[in-house]
Amino acid sequence: MVQSQSATHTSTHADSLRRDPRIAEAKRLIAEAVSDHGAQLDHVRGPSEPLRPQYERLLERLQTVRGGAPIWPYLSSGLGHELYVELADGSVKLDMIGGIGVHGCGHSHPNIIDAAIDGALEDTVMQGNLQQHPPTVEMCERLISMASSSGARLDHCLLSTSGAMANENALKIALHHKAPADRILAFDNAFAGRSLALAALTDRPNYRIGLPLALQVDYLPFRSATNPELSRQCAVDELHRLLKRHPGRYAAFWAEPIAGEGGYYPGSHDFFKALCVPLREAGIPIIFDEIQTFSRTTRPFAFQHYKLDEFADIVTVGKITQVCATLYGKDFVPKGPVLSQTFTGASASIAAGLATLDALEANGCFGAEGTNVKRSRYFAEKLTELSEKYPKQMQGPFGEVMMLVFTPGDGSFEHAKALLDIMYEVGLLGFVCGSNPTRIRFLPPPTITTHEHIDAAIELLDKALQKWKLSMS
Ligand SMILES: Cc1ncc(COP(=O)(O)O)c(C=O)c1O
Known part of the structure; x- marks a missing residue:
């Protein structure tokens, strides 16, 4: 039946479904059952x-x-x-x-199971370019607010289903912004993910055996904790050398603030600042990959932990956030339809991601x-x-x-x-x-x-x- 009269109710049927006492009772029973069965799993034991x-x-x-x-x-x-x-x-x-x-x-x-049930109650399993729900907006707003809380200019957020896709989107944003520049700067031992472009950026030759190089990447040496001054100087010298060799050709500097797959080598404020200042002067967008580092330091983002907020042009997150994301400033909004995905995240992932952000804040992880x-x-x-x-x-x-x-x-x-x-x-x-x-x-x-x-x-x-x-x- 086609209803032509506009509705006047102040909340949706979906809201009343979520408030239905049967849902609360079902969730309570599920939580109780999970807790009863899971309680036995409180120590290591061998196979049965x-x-x-x-x-x-x-x-x-x-x-x-x-x-x-x-x-x-x-x-x-x-x-x-x-x-x-x-x-x-x-x-x-x-x-x-x-x-x-x-x-x-x-x-x-229990909070993640509760959130996953909320996700399961959404009308679709997946969200994407033609199907966005309010939790997507909330997730994006939460990430933007956390990322910009100490001054970074990160106004926008795009969700995606993997860290690799978040990095692909970050690189697309930077390349599009700087076209026709086509080279990328990264660090030795970088790991960015498993797409074709990221296989070229990732500094592991065996991860790109038989693959064409989809990106031109030049590498800088990373910080050494045993010789921070010398390693900083080496990286800065190498940066200047490359900027002279390829003037106007760099579309982005892409970095993990703490080398992850490369072996858990920390960056530092001084090290990154010494690189980011000349990068800024050369107008090269700075991308921080926080896919592994998000939530692990004294601040939600490691670029905040190292006080590099002013340099964060584009930031990627993933893993613990359950749904991945690319954050970027308003100057980087693409001028053409270069970003879009059928799937930006599963409804349950987005709900679980929001519950995880709540838990990080509620448990006083930062500071x-x-x-x-x-x-x-x-x-x-x-x-x-x-x-x-x-x-x-x-x-x-x-x-x-x-x-x-x-x-x-x-x-x-x-x-x-x-x-x-x-x-x-x-x-x-x-x-x-x-x-x-x-x-x-x-x-x-x-x-x-x-x-x-x-x-x-x-x-x-x-x-x-x-x-x-x-x-x-
Ligand atoms: C720093 C970093 N970037 C990107 C990725 C790729 O994420 P995904 O495996 O979700 O594509 C990873 C995964 O380990 C990572 O550690």
Whole structure:
């Protein structure tokens, strides 16, 4: 039936659905059931024998569909509790890597499940260019407000479904703005994602085997914590050399404020300022990739942690935000339709992202004495004790706030992999990063990690190092 008269109600039917007491009751029951079942998962344990055969078969099927072995034999059961995750073989692991910084509220967190139910109640699973819902607007506004809270001029936000797409959009914005300039500046060891263009930007030759170079990229050396002045000077000299060699050709400087996949090397205010000032003078847009760093320092964004707000022209976020985004200033609004996507995010992802931002704020993660700093200090102290106990097996820790890392053994990939496998076996999840040396990193969820979780991780790492040491002798 076509209704020609305009409606006069002051709230939508969707609002009344969300306020329906049956929804509240259903959510309460779901939360209760999740909590009852998840409560058992509060310590590490090995696999359950009866589940082993079917788990093995699942892993074989995974290998078949992937066309190769997975990085590790991990298949989640779909339930967890805080930092503990149950695998489909019934084992429980302590997850200190969280899908590489994605599970910012740990596993099966009640607020995230609640938000995901809200997302499931939306009329469509996905949102995109022709289907945007109010939570998209809220997510964009929240990110803009957080990013510009100490002076950065970031007026706009575009959501996307992956960090790679957020970086693609950032590069498109900069290239479009600076056309016909077509070169990009980045750092040695950069990691930007897995698209064709980003394979050219990412400084890992083996990630672009057989791929054409879609972008022309020149690399600067990154900061060295052991020689900050010299490394700054080297980077600045190299920048000037390149600017002279390719005048007017650079469309963007793209940087991770803390090198992530490259091995958790922190930047600093002085280091970045020494580069950003001449970049500004040359009119080259500055892109900060915060896909791994967002939420991990004393401020939501690491560019804020290093007080680089005035230089942030375009910023990308992802991972812990559950939906990815590109933030940019009004001078960078494209003049043509170069940005658009069928999918900008799943309704549940956007809702979970908003709940994660709430949790970061509610848990006092930020500030010079915020929980990120306190937990990092505690964790670093404990890791230092372990490196004193196992000087041949472990050096460190290094990193920045809630991005902690150590170097196993001689820094070779083989040593890192050997220890990582033992850690997995004893029930502790971390992951490798960097090369020369290869390191093992931890990205515990900033919103919920406690000293007890850290103590448990240290106990497991101690056990793994002991086993590794014995296997070496
Ligand atoms: C700094 C950085 N940028 C971009 C990406 C790519 O994100 P995604 O894997 O979601 O495409 C990653 C992923 O690890 C990252 O660490």
